Amino acid sequence: MNTATKLGGFALGLAAVFGAAYGVGQVTGPVTTVVADEHPGTVGHAPAVPGPEADGSGHHPDDPGTDAPDPAGRQPGGLLVADRGYTLVPVDAPPGEFAFRITGPDGQSVTGYDVSHDKRMHLIVARRDLSGFRHVHPELAADGTWRVASPLDSPGVWRAFADFTPTGAEPLTLGVDVTVPGQLTERPLPAPASSSTVDGYTVELAGTPQPGRASTLTLTVRRDGVPVTDLDPYLGAYGHLVALRRGDLGYLHVHPEGVPGDGRTAAGPRVSFTTEFPSAGAYRLYLDFSHGGKVRTAEFTVHLGDPGSIPAPEAAGPDDGHGTPGHGHD
Structure with a gap:
């Protein structure tokens, strides 16, 4: 090259x-x-949290691993x-x-x-x-x-x-x-949808992000309709979410709430992320998750500024497996 x-x-x-x-x-x-x-x-991430790391994953012991909104209001x-x-x-x-x-x-x-x-x-x-x-x-x-x-x-x-x-x-x-x-050939951006299928897995996206405000997105992973409750730890987390803004490709890399092995975070089916999208517009979301030793990527289109672009989070149900994602309740 x-x-x-x-x-x-x-x-x-x-x-x-x-x-x-x-x-x-x-x-x-x-x-x-x-x-x-x-x-x-x-900036692509919020400033690093000072102090010792919990382990080689890069997590601070008290940091849930999310990318907090940048207080200076700088670009993605x-x-x-x-x-x-x-x-x-x-x-x-x-x-x-x-x-x-x-x-x-x-x-x-x-x-x-x-x-x-x-x-x-x-x-x-x-x-x-x-x-x-x-x-x-x-x-x-x-x-x-x-x-x-x-x-x-x-x-x-x-x-x-x-x-x-x-x-x-x-x-x-x-x-x-x-x-x-x-x-x-330039390909059109897929229409917004709350569900993505990849390699036999269906991932449901829930949450209502608003530009300029912190919001939580929850992704639920199922295989053949059955909730996946044994996601593999992948790069120190149960999922990684990248959001790209259509046009300039402003970049957000968000890590989920909770850390595998912390005694509070379930290995699925739900993985939650808290982040702030910098502006209205169309975004493409990419969720990397691992199951059975293989990493897969589920993709979504989200239009910020349209409250109906994706549904509100669903209530926890009996099929949730391990219960609430992210930080558990003691």
Whole structure:
């Protein structure tokens, strides 16, 4: 993969929600990376909670693992290639491989990273039309280069998000556009729905998120109609939720309430997340969950500003298996 990097003179703000522009056509030439100008104040996560971690998962003992709303009202993560002195730098790689490095305030490659949810680097990629999504974990070389088998599996314009915490610094999410050549067609965003089916599993989404306000989303996992009560711990949690805003692909990575093994958190069927969506608009939600040793992704479209876009949370019923998700009652 020959990666050409071009700095573009644009800044993405909360109100700048605009559609992907490629449509039907042919993309030719080498894979190209396009990045945005540095613009301070972009965050993908709330600042890290100070103090000792409970374990190698990256959780603070008193932190439920959710991404709290940013008190400064800053932008969601992933809109910028550079923030707070750190820059995402694509690296030339052989075909079939994706490589990059992070440079720090001193201009040198960063080699020290904190573990967050069992990994030092989370790489999330999504096509600009939100029709493709992958969450992978690159390997770090001694020179500070991250390498992984390319998760870009179809032609189109992709956004790559590097989600990480440099040692001694706050969590960051940096983003860069990558164009994969070939015949492509822009795909319309699926209509909002409260149910998603993947690989024989049905996931129900409940909650009424409102822009600019903290809200709780609950996802219930069933297999062949039977509640799943033995979800696998995956990256230190029973599920991971990524939300991408249509247009600029503003990024939210949310961790669920509770931690596996804390004595309070059920292993399904329900997994709850509390987060704040920064603005009205259309969002695509991706839930990663693991069962039977395999990770699956359930996808949803949510239109914020439309109260009827998804239903209110359902009351607990006799088929709930382990009971209320997240923090249990003592």
